[in-house]
Amino acid sequence: MAKKLAVVPELCSGCRICELICAIHHFAAANPKKSAVRVLVTYPHPVMRLPIVCGQCKVPLCADACPVGALKRTNGVVRLDTSGCISCMKCVEACPFGAMFAHSGLDYPIKCDLCDGKPQCVEKCPKGAIRFIPEQSLGEARRMNNVLSYAHMKEIEFTEKGEKKSIRYAEIGKEEL
Amino acid sequence: MSIKSGYFKKRLHVDLTEGRCQRVPIAEELIERFIGGRGFGAKLVWDNLVKHDFQIDPLGPENLIVIAPGPLTGTYVPSSGKTSFVAISPATGLYGDSSAGGTFGLELRQTGIDMLTIDGRAPQLSVLFLDEDEASIVPVPELAGKTCLEAEGMLKDRFGTHEVKVAVIGPAGENLVRIACVNTDWSRNAGRCGMGAVLGSKNLKAIVVRGSKDLPVHDLRGLVQESEKAFAYMRNHKYFRMWQREGLMMVMEYASAAGILPTYNFKDATFPRVHQINGDTMLGGYKIGDNACLACSMACGNICLVKAGRYVGTVTEGPEYESCAMLGSNLGVDNYAAVLHATGLCDELGIDTISAGSLVGAVIEGYEQGILTLDDLDGQPIAWGDDAAVMQLLHKIARREGIGNTLADGSKGVIRRWPDMEKVLVQVKGLEQSAYDSRAASSMVLAYATSDIGAHHARAWTIAKEIEQGKNWSDEEKVDLVIYHQSLRPLFDMLGVCRLPWIELGLNEEHYARFYSLVTGSPATLGELLKRSRDVYDLTRLVNTKLGAGRKDDSLPYKVRACPIRTGPTAGKVVDQATFDRLLTLYYQKRGWDAEGIPSAEVEESFTAKA
Numbered sequence: 001m002a003k004k005l006a007v008v009p010e011l012c013s014g015c016r017i018c019e020l021i022c023a024i025h026h027f028a029a030a031n032p033k034k035s036a037v038r039v040l041v042t043y044p045h046p047v048m049r050l051p052i053v054c055g056q057c058k059v060p061l062c063a064d065a066c067p068v069g070a071l072k073r074t075n076g077v078v079r080l081d082t083s084g085c086i087s088c089m090k091c092v093e094a095c096p097f098g099a100m101f102a103h104s105g106l107d108y109p110i111k112c113d114l115c116d117g118k119p120q121c122v123e124k125c126p127k128g129a130i131r132f133i134p135e136q137s138l139g140e141a142r143r144m145n146n147v148l149s150y151a152h153m154k155e156i157e158f159t160e161k162g163e164k165k166s167i168r169y170a171e172i173g174k175e176e177l
Numbered sequence: 178m179s180i181k182s183g184y185f186k187k188r189l190h191v192d193l194t195e196g197r198c199q200r201v202p203i204a205e206e207l208i209e210r211f212i213g214g215r216g217f218g219a220k221l222v223w224d225n226l227v228k229h230d231f232q233i234d235p236l237g238p239e240n241l242i243v244i245a246p247g248p249l250t251g252t253y254v255p256s257s258g259k260t261s262f263v264a265i266s267p268a269t270g271l272y273g274d275s276s277a278g279g280t281f282g283l284e285l286r287q288t289g290i291d292m293l294t295i296d297g298r299a300p301q302l303s304v305l306f307l308d309e310d311e312a313s314i315v316p317v318p319e320l321a322g323k324t325c326l327e328a329e330g331m332l333k334d335r336f337g338t339h340e341v342k343v344a345v346i347g348p349a350g351e352n353l354v355r356i357a358c359v360n361t362d363w364s365r366n367a368g369r370c371g372m373g374a375v376l377g378s379k380n381l382k383a384i385v386v387r388g389s390k391d392l393p394v395h396d397l398r399g400l401v402q403e404s405e406k407a408f409a410y411m412r413n414h415k416y417f418r419m420w421q422r423e424g425l426m427m428v429m430e431y432a433s434a435a436g437i438l439p440t441y442n443f444k445d446a447t448f449p450r451v452h453q454i455n456g457d458t459m460l461g462g463y464k465i466g467d468n469a470c471l472a473c474s475m476a477c478g479n480i481c482l483v484k485a486g487r488y489v490g491t492v493t494e495g496p497e498y499e500s501c502a503m504l505g506s507n508l509g510v511d512n513y514a515a516v517l518h519a520t521g522l523c524d525e526l527g528i529d530t531i532s533a534g535s536l537v538g539a540v541i542e543g544y545e546q547g548i549l550t551l552d553d554l555d556g557q558p559i560a561w562g563d564d565a566a567v568m569q570l571l572h573k574i575a576r577r578e579g580i581g582n583t584l585a586d587g588s589k590g591v592i593r594r595w596p597d598m599e600k601v602l603v604q605v606k607g608l609e610q611s612a613y614d615s616r617a618a619s620s621m622v623l624a625y626a627t628s629d630i631g632a633h634h635a636r637a638w639t640i641a642k643e644i645e646q647g648k649n650w651s652d653e654e655k656v657d658l659v660i661y662h663q664s665l666r667p668l669f670d671m672l673g674v675c676r677l678p679w680i681e682l683g684l685n686e687e688h689y690a691r692f693y694s695l696v697t698g699s700p701a702t703l704g705e706l707l708k709r710s711r712d713v714y715d716l717t718r719l720v721n722t723k724l725g726a727g728r729k730d731d732s733l734p735y736k737v738r739a740c741p742i743r744t745g746p747t748a749g750k751v752v753d754q755a756t757f758d759r760l761l762t763l764y765y766q767k768r769g770w771d772a773e774g775i776p777s778a779e780v781e782e783s784f785t786a787k788a
Contacts, residue, residue, distance in 0.1 A: 013421075013476035015469035016280065020253050024401055030252050030392040033287065042339075043363045044326060044492040047466050047480050103389060126412065126474030127421065127467065158490030167490065169465060169482065 002076040003132050005053040005112075005119060008141040012049035012129035014041050018121035025120045026110070034103050036112035037121045037130070045167075051130050053121070054078070054099040054112035062111075065094035071111070080111040180208050181698030182395035183248035189290045189312055191305060193379050194238055194297030198305075198312035203291060209699075210709060213247035215274050215670040217292050218263025219716045222272065223784060225296075226265075231723050235267040235371070236353055236378035238298040244285070244344070244384070245292035247673020251283030251392055251471060253404045254692050255411065255684075256675035258282060258470030260361070265724075266370040267355040267378075268532070268587045269607040269631050272720040273370030276635075276670050277344070278470035279362030284342035287388025299380035302351070304332065308387045320382045322348050324525035325360040332385050341387045347527020349575035350377035354585040356532035356574070356609075360524060364478070364494035365470065368529040369608065370630050371587070395698030403691050407684055411474055414682045421467065423456035424477030425498035430455050432502065435644055436747030437614045439507040441561055442538035443603050443736055446614040447745030448506035454513045463513060468494050475677060481517050488514040493521030496530070502612035503534025508541065509561030519567055526575035531633075535602070535609035536584045536591065537570050542601040549595065555579035603734045605632035606726065616737050617747040618643035620655035623760045624662065626731040629717040635670075637662030638680065656764045660711075668710040715768075715776045716784055728765075728774045733757045 016039050019032035027034045042048045060078045063071035070084035071091060085108040092100045092109050101110040112119075114132075122132045133140065157166045186208065191198045203217075211220050225241040226233060233240050242264040249257045260282035266273025285293060288309045295305070302321050303314050320328050325347040333339045342362060349357040350373030357373030358366045376382075394400055411417055419427055432438035433451040440448040452458065459479060468478030483491040496504065496516055500523070505516040523530045541559050543549040551558060555573075559566040573581025583594050589607040592599050603610040608631020615621035617640065624637035634640075637659045643650065665686060669676040672693060678684040690703040721730075733754060741749045762772070770776050 010466070013467035013469035013473075013478070015471065015473050015476060017253075017472055017474065020472055021401075024253060024397060028397055030394045030397060030400075031287070031390070032251075032283070033389040034391075043480075047482075047492060049466065105389070105391070124408075126408070127476065154484065156484055156489055160490060165490065167482070169484070 002135045004056060004135050004138055005114070005122070006131045006133050006138055006141060007051045007053055008129050008131065009048060009050045010145065011127045012039060012051055013127055014039050014049040015126065017124050017126060018051060018130055021120045021124045025115060034106065034110060036101065036110045038101065051121070052097060052099050053130060055097065056112075056114070061094045061096060062091035062100055065090040077114050078111065079113055080108060082108045085109070179699060180205065182393045183697035184208055184213075184291050184393060185286070185289050187290045189288075189293050189307065191293070191295045191312065191314070192297045193295065193299040193303070193314065193381060196299075196314055198307070198314070200290065211713065212671040212693075212706070212709060213291065214245050214259065214261040214276070214673050215263060215667055216709070216713045217245045218243035218261050218274055219272070219713050219720070220784070221294060222263055222265065223716055223720055226720060226723065227785065233265050235265045235270060236374060238296060238379065240265050240375055240378070241294055241296045242372065242375050242379075243292060243294050246282030246286050247671055248696050249692055250673030251286050252394055252696060253401050253472060254674055255404060255407050255678050256470060256473040256475065257673060258473065259670065259673045259675055260285065260367070261670050261673075262359055262367040262372040264372060264375045266372075266608075266630065267353070267374045268371040268589070270589075271606060271631075271724055271726055272629050272717045273372065274630060274670070275358070275367035275369040275372050277359065277361045277365045277367040278675060279342075279365030280471045281342045281344050281361040281365070281386070282673060283471050284386045284388050286392055287390045288386055289388065289390045293384070295379060295381065297379065302380050302382050304383040304385055305381060306336065306385045309390055317382055321351065324348065325527050326363065326525055328383060329360070329363060332383055336385055336387070338387070341385050343383055343385050345383040345527075346373040346376050346381075347525060347575065349527040349585070350374055351382070352575065352577050352585065353377050354528060354575060354577065355587040355590070356529045356536070356585070357527050358529045360527055364468070364524055366524065366529070368531065369633055369635075371529075373527050394696050396695045400692065400695040403688065403695060407678065407688050408474055410684055411678055411682050416682065417475070420475045420477055420681065422460060424475075424479050426456035426459050426479065426496075426501065428498040429501060432498070432613070433506070434746070435617070435641075436742065436745040437617050437640060437644070439502050439538075439612050439614055441509055442507060442535075442542040442601060443614060444542070444740070445744050446617065446742045446747050448511075450511040451506065453511045454501055454505045454516055458513045463517060470675060473675065475682070477677065483514045483517055486514055488518040491518045491521050493517060493524060495524075496520035499612045500530035500534070503531050503538070504567070507534050507538045507612070508567055510564050510567065511562060512564060515564035515567075519564070519571065522568060522571050526571060528571065528575055531611055532587065532609045533571060533574065535604070536574070536588070537567055539591070539598060539602045540570065540580070540584070543595070543598050546601065548597045548601065553580060553595070600735045603632070603736050605732055605734060606630075606730050608632050610734065613638070613640050614742065614747070615640065616742055616750045616752055618647065619752045619756055619760060620647065620650075620659055622733060622737055622752045622757060623655065623764060624659050626733065626757070626761065627659065627663070627764060629714065629721060632734070636666055638666070652760055652763055656760060656767055659764065660767055663714055664707045664711045667713060668706055671710060671713065715780050718770065718774070719776050719781055719784065722775045728761070728772070731761060731774060
């Protein structure tokens with residue numbers, strides 16, 4: 001059964017253990033900048049921690065952008081043939097989600113390969129914010145959240161330096177946090 | 178036992194007066210003996226003192242500030258996000274350091290240096306930008322007066338990416354407020370000892386870093402295995418989920434029940450309305466997300482939002498226990514939203530929440546007792562629980578307006594102007610006491626008194642253990658525990674990791690010796706590392722004694738010896754001078770210091786020799 005990475009940003013604490021272990025696993029390097037997963041942090045408006053992961057697209061735009069055909073999708077994983085790569089990094093720019101990465105110390109881009117079916121980011125995440133789930137279950141967390149949002153979504157208004165602003169938030173119960 | 182890895186063996190030195198940035202090698206001996214973080218800082222601050230013949234104005238260009246992560250910072254070791262900021266403290270005039278979590282330390286290391294040292298004074302307000310290739314000092318007049326968060330946002334825009342990490346000071350630091358902090362990574366502060374004012378005195382608004390280098394690790398595979406053991410231990414701990422959910426906020430209930438929660442400026446030690454400002458209240462109506470430092474599974478940070486009422490729209494990380502106690506129960510404030518807002522305000526203005534809460538509490542009590550007049554308060558009265566007045570006072574401190582101008586000079590400044598305030602200010606060496614009432618446990622009084630930076634719990638936190646197990650402890654047991662803590666806890670700061678996995682979840686400290694050995698390739702036992710940490714304690718003591726501090730400064734605050742706790746399980750407790758003197762004498766003996774608390778000439782010699 002094809003499985004994919006899914007994220008639950010509400011659970012992410014921004015500890016970057018996923019980044020650390022990914023770089024260790026793929027490059028034997030203590031260097032989160034060599035990771036194929038990244039936690040994007042925005043603060044304070046809005047407060048968000050979003051792990052960026054590869055979706056292994058069935059029509060991979062990264063592969064489309066590759067002029068030498070070094071990226072290919074096989075068995076549900078888009079893999080990079082590093083020997084064929086010419087290091088143009090067009091794939092990095094082509095990914096609609098920014099889920100491919102470049103590093104000045106590497107001659108090729110960093111591409112998620114799902115760790116041969118056992119993604120380390122999922123294994124090590126202490127909050128369960130990155131999950132590896134069957135394709136038909138994708139969106140599960142979002143659906144769940146939507147239910148919560150419908151139940152408790154609230155909007156508040158406030159004034160900051162004379163400027164009216166509003167924040168929408170889901171009233172998440174104690175147990176989820 | 179040479180050091181094989183774990184270090185870049187490079188320091189970036191920035192002379193702001195000359196506008197010069199230079200990478201200089203770090204000597205092997207320094208690395209071996211002082212490990213990193215606070216250890217590096219202490220040695221370099223000492224060398225700088227020697228160079229200036231022990232004449233240093235904490236706010237002068239000659240006060241060198243050392244910003245140093247440790248060899249474990251940013252590796253896979255649990256909770257390895259710490260960076261130490263070390264300099265002569267403007268709050269105490271003595272040795273000062275403070276550590277911040279987050280990810281700033283990792284980024285700093287990834288530029289290929291083990292530490293950053295800064296002295297001099299920039300001709301105008303500037304930021305220091307550094308990556309692995311260059312370092313530059315950039316004037317930023319437009320950031321003058323900006324709050325920490327505003328400035329961090331503007332800097333991230335200016336440097337074109339939000340992958341840069343920022344350490345920044347607020348208006349308080351710029352105004353040389355002696356309790357000013359350094360804010361890193363939005364909300365992780367090096368709070369104590371006025372490190373923000375040191376940067377302010379150098380006209381340095383912020384440090385912006387971007388790095389991408391591999392961290393040197395001798396045996397990465399071994400390190401991951403060892404770390405996994407530690408992570409597994411933590412994950413299986415019965416309080417692990419509680420930590421993720423409440424973090425340090427769970428201490429509120431405990432401290433109040435145990436009778437050690439600062440309440441009404443340490444008049445009481447239990448707060449009847451603690452349930453309104455505890456972890457449960459936070460979870461019930463305020464928490465909107467977790468925040469963790471690097472590689473930390475405990476994620477003790479709580480991001481909170483006020484959703485209604487006067488403080489609606491306030492978003493901040495925290496408050497954690499210290500902030501919540503000092504700005505909450507200590508001021509009689511029982512509205513969690515107000516505490517949250519005050520914490521956020523301190524972050525924005527760039528002032529230390531502990532010192533701020535303590536000073537404001539002293540002002541309220543001073544006014545209540547008639548030590549301060551309404552005139553002294555600029556005609557604006559303040560009373561327990563008056564949150565609006567608290568916010569106003571915080572603003573005044575950061576901007577040095579009215580009474581704020583005196584409070585901005587910290588306890589020492591306040592006592593200089595109003596000597597009677599000594600009776601209500603709970604402080605040692607000019608640093609306001611952290612949020613654990615030491616009257617309940619005499620070992621904690623000793624810990625505060627002998628802490629090198631002043632009354633802070635980071636050096637030794639023996640209070641819980643003494644309350645739980647120490648009823649019949651001998652003096653010797655108490656002193657030994659204080660010294661053990663004072664050796665182990667600073668070791669975490671030297672290695673660049675957080676101590677919470679050990680102190681809160683009981684992670685065996687032996688792990689850290691193995692982490693160190695695996696990272697550096699230089700096997701060391703915990704005992705050997707503790708010896709080095711103990712040496713650093715001797716060194717910071719020397720810094721202080723050379724600057725004129727001695728036994729008289731390892732003091733018992735008036736309140737702790739003369740004002741019994743009024744209510745609760747610890748009611749009636751004080752620590753009398755005789756008990757304290759006895760403990761202190763024994764402590765000096767065990768340290769190998771003389772009766773005045775001065776380390777021996779041989780010890781001094783060992784630090785003055787070339788390193």
